[in-house]
Amino acid sequence: MRSPIERANLVSRVEEALSVFLTKQRDRLTRIDAALTPIADSAEMFILGGGKRIRPAFAYWGYRGAGGADDDTTIACVASLELLQASALIHDDLMDDSDTRRGEPSVHRRFANRHSTENWAGPAEEFGAASAILLGDLCMTWSDELFSGAGMPAERISAARDDFDAMRTEVCAGQFLDVLNQVQRDNSIERALKVARYKSAKYTIERPLLMGAALAGGSDRLREIYSAYGLPLGEAFQLRDDVLGVFGDPEQTGKPAGDDLREGKHTFLIASAYQASDQAGRRLLDGSLGDPELSDSGIEALRELITATGALATTEERIDRLADQSAQALRDGKEFIADEAAVVLDDLADAAVRRSL
Template sequence: MTTSPLESAGLRPRVDKALTAFLAGQRDRLLSIDAALAEVSATVTEFVLGGGKRLRPAFAYWGFRGAGGADSDAVVAAVASLELVQASALIHDDLMDRSDTRRGVPAVHRRFEKLHAGEGWRGSPAGFGDCAAVLLGDLALVWSDELLHGSGLPLADLARARPVFDAMRTEVTVGQYLDVLTQATGDTSLERAGKVARYKSAKYTVERPLLLGAALAGAGPEVHAAYSAFGLPLGEAFQLRDDVLGVFGDPAQTGKPAGDDLREGKRTYLVASAFGVLDAAGRAELDAALGDQELDDAGVERLRSVIRDSGALAATEARIEELMTASLTALAAAPIEEEGRDVLRQLAEAATRRSV
């Protein structure tokens, strides 16, 4: 039986152990402030530990090992901080998209909306839920910094990693803004779709975690360059796979309702590809339905047919394969440890075929 690349070096349970210990400490801190913060602690803890593939810590850890870094619990704790960045991004993303669920359970803003309504508090339940989600997402981002810098790694190692960590958090935040802006302006160009994919997801899912690991290991510029050449196309392929799943995916796999990206009006590479080849009538039909929160299952299926028949799905799959070829070619030439190369290759395959 083949071992999942996420299980190499027992990484996934070790990341979860580090997160569990850290979040338990944060719970004690919050409860020392006010008992009402128990719900805040429980929500963040359940959100972080309740699911997720741990891809970002995996890329950071094996980027570190590939660059010659020695295994330790401290480095596992350091890379686990990426899960708190991810939690922050997802909590805010669900709020901006007005998503009802995440991983099959209520999104954070919906959870606090229900709490408000159930307690019969004053004001708007929805408004309270929105405020709570903003603040909990911010809290997760603050805690990501605390976990990284309290990991136990030497200060010199952390100082090298700091610029990468800062750049990553800036990029994912402005990438989120570009995504919102693109929906508002209705930009359907492939150039804009590619830029959103690159900054909202690609760089912070693969490239920046790899570079974080390289920085922690004290790797030279040639390793950083190789990791960028491997990580950026792989991250874009990962996001394109996510775009395909957002339209054609099984809710049991994605944890979100079928066709949710269509209801949210996402101007993804997949959608931009369809706009680029459809005739005027097809573009008008697609444009009119994108972002319709009331789109029913029949409407979703109709848009799927429009996108599939336009050739956009096939074009996106071809682009994923093109990006994967570039990524794996760069990995093969990377001046890194062979064990790290082997696991990173497995991670690449798993990430774009969604076997993890």
Template sequence: MTTSPLEPADLRTRVDKALAAFLAGQQDRLLAIDPALAEVAATVTEFVLGGGKRLRPAFAYWGFRGAGGADSDGVVAAVAALELVQASALIHDDLMDRSDTRRGVPSVHRRFEKLHAGAGWRGSAGGFGDCAAVLLGDLALVWSDELLHGCGLPLTDLARARPVFDTMRTEVTVGQYLDVLTQATGDTSLERAGKVARFKSAKYTVERPLLLGAALAGAGPEVSAAYSAFGLPLGEAFQLRDDVLGVFGDPAQTGKPAGDDLREGKRTYLVASAFGALDEAGRSELETALGDPRLDDAGVERLRAAIRDSGALAATEARIEELMAGSLDALAAAPIDGEAREVLHRLAEAATRRSV
């Protein structure tokens, strides 16, 4: 039996193919400028094609199909541009968090730090790696724009989608700033944690991709409103699952060291819930250890136990279920194509039941 070109597994293959073709062209452009850019081209290509769930293109594609859009290679290329936005965000995020790995391999700033050190170049190897990560993240963001607008769809369709794409990129950037600000100020309120989750991740993971697909298809306000009602709570549930995995996830599956979010001092919904539930001594212990890059495995386990025993883990899991229920109710009532509704339901389950 052949696989339908509309099935999610095949969509991922098509997205990867569109990305690979685009990045091959970009590599040729960079090498024509200077052979020294080979490492830049290879790093971005490997980062983009080396993993990822492709959830954002999937939500955008099925948002498009649900709104009556017809399948084409052009729309697949358009939604693939979201993976370059994601690459930019992750490269910069790893740099800001001083993360050593991503998906089980060295993060971009560490890769270029090693390149500098291995070549015996002048100056700081760490500083060189940091600069490279900033520039490669910026390059991925620039290329996201280029891929979207070179996808081959009619200019009228792209003009409708442009405001959504621009709003999404602004939201994820300022959401990241709010995350950094929250760590610096030590704000432990659930309100702040919720806002960071919405703008850093929730909106650009689900809601904005859905709205991008709707705009490309020329959907009316009823469909867009339904997508927001479905997508925003689902995106928040996705981020809360990410928060849980950042503390309790298995490094063999997540590709990052155990407890990295604790060492980075992330003030997530999970952590904010713990601060609200712990007694004064427990809050003091959590406050002291949170954000300590020297926190060893035993220290991580003590904080895990404190968070679990406070009821914060159970509260976060309950919040995920609550958000999921509201999201799926909105999806059931959405005025969209039945096949798209079924696939979006499966995507919602995959986004929140995951272990990576």
């Protein structure tokens, strides 16, 4: 955005809206039974304990770009995207068997640890998994409740409903394709890009923008501009995430180094390495990718292969091309976007690719 202060202000307002909503949900849960207190605690810790609030930011400025006026009701409505994001992350960590999220135990690990501490009956891992599934489902339900009940006029919610619903279907479809890739060992670039598009690109940037435009009654032409800007930017955002998943600093990513390699993510980065590798390189990828016990030296060997094949450079080049494509679409459509929003969307694009949001 135009300044760190403005960015922090929007994040603060989103978090306040989420805090108010989660307090209401805590009261609802604990009235059912005090034993549900850990569910409320975990929801608050997970949702309020970190995150860049990227999706609400794009939805809000998509709304402002369509002529929408600033108000707390809109902030609460777009904050619903953080509940959807929480659902996706909780389930994603469970499917990937991830130990941490943002440097803290993942939800299923947290509940499994509680089971062990309390010396309850049955396997701790099964209790942790069941708890994470249910909390993720609850967050998905809550996202709809906050979206619909934030106080926006009914006709505006109705107008944005198609994008909100499509976004939830698309992210689940992309997640399934991601899981399918791992078991099928699909190393095609085409499938890797489709996963990136539906698991992240559309859900992170394009759909929030379109949802914001619909909330403000934006034109079809504006929606076309937002898609031309948001889709390549969303793909660039995911490709940057894929690079960080292999080469990122755990202090910044909040996950162990090389975690994507141990989880066996078949990303564009990995597909590019596979396509460019010789027979020995492919044997290394086949034998190491997806090994949960992969050693630090094994991770380093894969990193060296990815770099040597040119896959890292290819991915960085694609990120740059996509970022340029997005910036050009924004420039071409600038006359249709409210001035302040156009400036902020330009800044958001740069921050999304550099991951400085």
